[in-house]
Amino acid sequence: MRFYQATTFLFPRSYERRILFVCFGAVHIPLIACIVLQAATGHWQLDTLLTLLVATLAGTVMGLAAIHALLAPVGQATLMLQAIQMGERIQAIPQGADDLVGRLLSGVTIAANESAARIERLVDAAERDPLTGIRNRRGFLDSAEQVLRGRSNAVVALIDIDHFKRINDDFGHDTGDVLLKSLARRIEDHLRRSDIAARWGGEEFAVLLPDTTLDEARLVMERLRATVALDTDLGVEDRAVTFSCGLAPVRSFAQLGDATKQADAALYAAKNGGRNQVQILGL
Structure with missing residues (x-):
């Protein structure tokens, strides 16, 4: 939570962009270290730097795409929770694996089912005559x-x-x-x-x-x-x-x-x- 709160100044309204920015910086650490080392020693190896730059950019693109895809279930779970809070019914809930996202989706499933059952009970109670049990x-x-x-x-x-x-x-x-x-x-x-x-x-x-x-x-x-x-x-x-x-x-x-x-x-x-x-x- 401390790191999460400490990085809220980066894209305050987008958790996904914050993660992508941190990963982007982490991927470029080897390239930055190589440039600093060659600048300090005065021995520039342009072919090595070019190869490392291309590899870093390719890894960045693939990593960011993979992280974006991995974060998609979290975004979907957030939208489903917002729908549940508004009293809407969730038609289809994706199933996750036995990991953090899977447990999040499982929690959303439980919340959706309990919310739907509670809404049905409230609607039924509001539309039933308490004495006779038939509709009011x-x-x-x-x-x-x-x-x-x-x-x-x-x-x-x-x-x-x-x-x-x-x-x-x-x-x-x-x-x-x-x-x-x-x-x-x-x-x-x-x-x-x-x-x-x-x-x-x-x-x-x-x-x-x-x-x-x-x-x-x-x-x-x-x-x-x-x-x-x-x-x-x-x-x-x-x-x-x-x-x-x-x-x-x-x-x-x-x-x-x-x-x-x-x-x-x-x-x-x-x-x-x-x-x-x-x-x-x-x-």
Whole structure:
């Protein structure tokens, strides 16, 4: 470290150039010593000096090129570490030998893997509802943006548990939490892998059904509604649990906001129409 710090005045912003400069000077020591000796003795041997000069220049060029190539992995490791600090993912990490550079690359590999895993955990925690374990609103929107890219037909559904406040009042919030978790599992079990389910907020859930028409989505939601209404294992003793649902078509992520408002209006109509039903506005 002392020599490193002592030589920082040489190319302060380029460690590589500093090494090349030091090596350049070291390679020319024999030539300088020969010139000094011949000058001191007064016996000049020009052929010897010329041969030594050519050999020194050739060795300098080859040495500098080799050092530049050997330092390339260090520069690459530095760029990868900067990318990791900025939260970027490292796609390919070169493997080194069992030497100083190899250990540096190995350390970068470990740091990259740990950083990627930590980012994934943070993203997952930010996009998951802590109670039910399914996506939250943010996770729903992020996933919907990917799913709706290039899609032509999709349906968004908003689900609201009927009389949820009464359940909380009669049986307590713990029972309400159990019901939310149970219903979240029923929703996910009932859907396809390509569908997206999320807790929209409170007792509301959102579902996105890609490549689905309104009629198909209505059949899916009606089957789910009937299944839930007949399920006696949702955590509410001796009381049937029902939900109301509103559907709306969506053709792109840009239309999702308007489609969600339309589905919410249909859900409101289902609530006003007696609950325990699936509604589509205009039908």
